[in-house]
Structure formats: C-alpha cells, structure tokens
Amino acid sequence: ELHAVIVGAGMAGVQTALELRQQGWRSPVTILGAEPHAPYDRPPLSKAVLFGGAGADTLLDVRFDVDFAALGVELRLGVHAEALRAADHEIVTDAGPVGYDRLVIASGAYAMALPGTEGLPGVYPLRTLDDAAALRPVLEAQERIVVVGAGWIGAEFATAARQAGCEVTVVEAARRPLAEVLPEDVTRHMTGWYDEAGVELRAGTPVAAVEPGAVVLADGSRLPAGAVVVGIGARPATGWLGGSEVALDAQGAVRADDRLRTTAPDVYAVGDCASFPSARYGRRMLIHHWDNAVQGPRTAAANLLGGDVAYDPVPYFWSEQFGRFVQYAGQHEEGDTMVLRGDPSGPAWSVVWLRDGALRAVLAVGRPRDMAQARKLIAASAVLDPPAAADPAVPLKAA
Ligand code: FAD
Numbered sequence: 001e002l003h004a005v006i007v008g009a010g011m012a013g014v015q016t017a018l019e020l021r022q023q024g025w026r027s028p029v030t031i032l033g034a035e036p037h038a039p040y041d042r043p044p045l046s047k048a049v050l051f052g053g054a055g056a057d058t059l060l061d062v063r064f065d066v067d068f069a070a071l072g073v074e075l076r077l078g079v080h081a082e083a084l085r086a087a088d089h090e091i092v093t094d095a096g097p098v099g100y101d102r103l104v105i106a107s108g109a110y111a112m113a114l115p116g117t118e119g120l121p122g123v124y125p126l127r128t129l130d131d132a133a134a135l136r137p138v139l140e141a142q143e144r145i146v147v148v149g150a151g152w153i154g155a156e157f158a159t160a161a162r163q164a165g166c167e168v169t170v171v172e173a174a175r176r177p178l179a180e181v182l183p184e185d186v187t188r189h190m191t192g193w194y195d196e197a198g199v200e201l202r203a204g205t206p207v208a209a210v211e212p213g214a215v216v217l218a219d220g221s222r223l224p225a226g227a228v229v230v231g232i233g234a235r236p237a238t239g240w241l242g243g244s245e246v247a248l249d250a251q252g253a254v255r256a257d258d259r260l261r262t263t264a265p266d267v268y269a270v271g272d273c274a275s276f277p278s279a280r281y282g283r284r285m286l287i288h289h290w291d292n293a294v295q296g297p298r299t300a301a302a303n304l305l306g307g308d309v310a311y312d313p314v315p316y317f318w319s320e321q322f323g324r325f326v327q328y329a330g331q332h333e334e335g336d337t338m339v340l341r342g343d344p345s346g347p348a349w350s351v352v353w354l355r356d357g358a359l360r361a362v363l364a365v366g367r368p369r370d371m372a373q374a375r376k377l378i379a380a381s382a383v384l385d386p387p388a389a390a391d392p393a394v395p396l397k398a399a
Pocket of ligand 1: 012044107
C-alpha cells in the first residue's frame with residue numbers, strides 16, 4: 001500500500017489531503033505539521049480575528065472545518081521535518097524518520113524579521129496563530145503601535161489596530177505603499193486611506209534601529225512605540241530541504257515544474273513554498289496568496305495520481321483594509337494600458353490593464369462583480385473595448 005505524506009498543515013497541505021481523497025487516493029495519507037495547533041486559515045489573522053479576548057484558545061474559529069479522522073488522514077502535529085533523504089524516500093523529523101511513497105511539500109512561508117530585531121521584546125511578526133494571539137493583548141492595552149511595512153498585511157493590521165483604539169504609525173522604506181505590486185497611478189489613491197483612518201504613514205524612510213520603546217528612522221526621527229509589528233514580507237520555509245535532491249530557486253522556493261513535480265522522484269510541491277513556470281506569463285511564479293494554496297493542490301493531487309495536468313492559474317487575491325474590500329487578479333506589466341473604472345476618490349472603483357487590447361489584470365476596490373467578470377475574461381484573454389471598460393455602469397465584457 002502506497003503512503004502519501006504531506007509536509008505542512010496549512011491551507012496547501014490540508015487542501016492536498018482533501019484533493020487526494022476526493023480524486024480517489026485510497027491508501028494512507030499523513031500530514032506532518034510543525035505547529036501544535038489544529039490546522040487553521042491564515043487570512044483572518046490580520047483582520048477581525050485580532051479582536052476579542054487574549055489567548056490562542058479564543059482564536060479557534062480560524063480552524064479549518066475538516067474531519068481528518070473521517071477522511072482517514074493521519075494528522076501529526078508538532079512534528080518538524082528537518083531533512084529529506086529523497087533517495088531513501090524518507091523524511092527526517094524531530095519525531096524520528098517518516099517513510100513515504102509520494103511526498104507533497106507544503107511547508108509554506110515564514111515572516112521575514114527586521115534585521116537586528118530578532119528576539120527583541122515588543123517586536124511582533126504576524127504569520128501564525130501564536131503571533132495573532134500575542135498581538136491581541138497589545139491591541140487590548142491600546143498600545144501606541146509602529147507597523148513596519150505598508151504592504152497588504154501592514155495595512156490590514158493597521159486597520160485592526162485603529163479599530164481597537166491604538167495610535168498607529170506605518171513606516172515604509174519605499175516612497176509609497178505597495179510599491180512593488182502596483183503603479184503609483186493606483187497607489188496614490190490608496191495613501192489617503194491611511195489619513196482617513198487616522199493612521200500616520202511615513203513612506204520613504206527606512207527603519208534605522210529599533211530601541212526599547214521606540215523606532216528610529218533613517219532620517220533621525222524617533223517614533224515612540226509600545227509595540228512594533230513587522231510586515232515586510234515572507235520567504236519560503238524550505239530550510240529543511242537544504243542539501244537534498246529537491247532543487248530550490250534563487251528565492252529559496254522549491255523549484256517545481258509545470259506539473260508541480262520537484263526535481264526528486266515522487267515529490268511534489270504546492271502553495272507558498274513553491275515556484276512554478278507559467279506558460280501564461282512566460283516566467284517562473286512564486287505566489288504568496290491563499291487562492292494559489294487552494295488551486296495548486298488540485299493539480300498536484302491529479303498528477304500524483306497518474307494524471308498529466310499543467311498548473312497555470314490566473315493569480316487572485318484579496319485584502320480587507322481601511323473598510324475596503326480590495327481584490328486583484330491576473331498580472332499587469334509595465335507598458336500595459338491602464339483603464340480606470342469609476343472615481344478613485346470614492347468607495348468603489350476598479351482598474352483594468354490591457355495588452356494589445358486583451359484583459360491582463362484587474363484591481364477592484366469594493367466592486368466584486370468586476371472581479372468575477374474579469375477573472376473569466378482574463379483566463380480567456382478576452383479583448384475589451386477601452387471606452388466601455390472605462391464606464392463603471394457597463395459590465396466588463398468582451399468587445
Ligand atoms: P502556510 O499557511 O505557511 O502553511 C505551511 C505550514 O507548514 C505551517 O503551518 C508551518 O508551520 C508548516 N511547516 C513549515 N515548515 C515545516 C516543516 N519543516 N515541518 C513541518 N511543518 C512545517 N492571502 C490572500 O489571498 N488574501 C488574504 O487576505 C491573506 N491574508 C493573509 C493574512 C496573514 C496574516 C497571512 C500570514 C497570510 C495571508 N494571506 C492572504 C496569504 C495566505 O494565507 C497564504 O498564501 C497561505 O496561508 C499559504 O498556505 P500554505 O499552506 O502554502 O503555507
């Protein structure tokens with residue numbers, strides 16, 4: 001009887017187990033998860049779930065609603081994979097060796113620390129349930145908070161902290177929020193959201209040092225801080241694969257092929273830990289969003305079961321910040337034509353990007369219907385009529 005082992009009990013790992021069962025894998029499935037908690041969902045951790053009493057137990061509503069026993073999936077929690085001996089089909093763990101016939105790597109990502117602040121009291125990452133649990137009393141005490149990083153998670157946490165009544169300053173090394181993901185023509189409409197929420201945004205000023213009770217910026221200013229929350233990005237959690245037959249790329253991600261196979265036989269990789277080549281975009285993609293952790297496992301499971309399915313998704317994610325529901329799908333690139341739909345100073349507007357007339361990407365703020373339509377149009381490379389696309393009263397549709 002073949003044994004499928006999944007390393008990582010996050011969305012991608014759990015989804016892999018579900019897909020294996022759904023697609024007809026009848027033999028044993030084991031999930032190894034480093035965290036002691038029952039598998040849970042991460043997006044709520046930077047959002048509403050931050051409110052409420054202290055302690056991880058009051059955060060349990062983020063657990064996945066999955067009956068692992070009923071599925072015949074063995075969950076081994078608190079077990080850390082430390083190395084892979086792919087030639088022997090064996091994982092070295094802190095609870096002893098675990099053999100496999102098929103392995104799916106779903107070890108996700110970890111939050112990057114601000115250099116020099118590792119282990120400093122009062123400095124908080126936000127990646128895990130324990131991180132969120134540690135931040136709840138900080139919000140409850142209405143500490144003065146400095147958030148480092150004006151990315152998606154920084155903005156979401158700032159929103160929650162303001163709602164909890166904290167004074168919040170967000171510092172960002174780049175000149176503007178989301179500088180790496182959206183053009184200035186778009187983000188300039190978002191910087192006002194910080195003001196509106198009473199959050200001070202200090203962009204273009206890197207952090208020079210974190211001292212007890214303060215963050216010092218490169219321009220010498222000293223921001224008092226009862227707590228410092230760091231949201232400067234995540235890196236693939238693949239240290240345990242170092243020196244193994246599984247090749248990693250320059251960013252440390254497992255270098256999967258378009259079937260989500262790794263360079264070791266019988267080993268697949270999904271979710272935040274893995275990059276894959278996209279025919280659609282003509283380059284390797286490393287996606288740190290929830291939808292990719294849901295979609296990839298379907299393909300990996302199909303291929304593990306003997307199928308031959310390529311993975312080439314239209315990336316999608318959402319964020320909830322400053323009272324707005326923000327969604328993005330596709331991938332725009334420099335030189336694409338940007339078309340604005342609606343008034344960006346208002347509560348609901350979108351931006352679409354066209355290349356040679358075809359829809360490539362969409363950003364929707366409070367316009368979920370635009371998103372639903374655009375996702376299908378992007379997948380179909382549909383050509384749009386720009387004047388029609390610019391009219392928010394006209395549904396997005398192929399010309
Ligand atoms: P992870 O969720 O990181 O799970 C990997 C698991 O593997 C972890 O539990 C880890 O402990 C375990 N692990 C790691 N190494 C080992 C090892 N060696 N041995 C055993 N176990 C190991 N995306 C969106 O699209 N929209 C959002 O609004 C959104 N909000 C987010 C908010 C927060 C606070 C965070 C942190 C992420 C958010 N994301 C969001 C991103 C989304 O949550 C991730 O893309 C998704 O969790 C990836 O799932 P994963 O299973 O690949 O990795």
